[in-house]
Amino acid sequence: MSDAPILGELNHVTDLDGASDFERKHTPYLSAERDGEKVRVSVKVGHYVSHPNQPDHFIQWIDLYAGDAAIARFDLTPVAVDPDVSIVVALDAGTTLRAVEHCNLHGLWVAEIEV
Numbered sequence: 001m002s003d004a005p006i007l008g009e010l011n012h013v014t015d016l017d018g019a020s021d022f023e024r025k026h027t028p029y030l031s032a033e034r035d036g037e038k039v040r041v042s043v044k045v046g047h048y049v050s051h052p053n054q055p056d057h058f059i060q061w062i063d064l065y066a067g068d069a070a071i072a073r074f075d076l077t078p079v080a081v082d083p084d085v086s087i088v089v090a091l092d093a094g095t096t097l098r099a100v101e102h103c104n105l106h107g108l109w110v111a112e113i114e115v
């Protein structure tokens, strides 16, 4: 069995300062604000460089993972919905959060932080 993602390559930009505008517009901006055991996790696509939000080019969904566990999916529609979402979850300190977004034209893009 292949380890390749079902929907294609997962793009992971690790050097945003050296990244192209194309890479920056697709890389999720992931942030977290802790209040005790609860953490408000926010994900935005288009934070670094604006991403189109039109019927022929938009962010279809954003998945959130805590470690290897899927914790949320946000399904998005174009034009009226900004790809800017948040959720509150209970997370242990040191948990790695990962956001994966899917652009209908340009595939899968990931960002990670530790909370």
Ligand SMILES: [Fe+2]
Pocket (backbone or CB within 6 Å): 026, 051, 057, 058, 103, 104, 105, 106
């Ligand atoms: Fe795109």
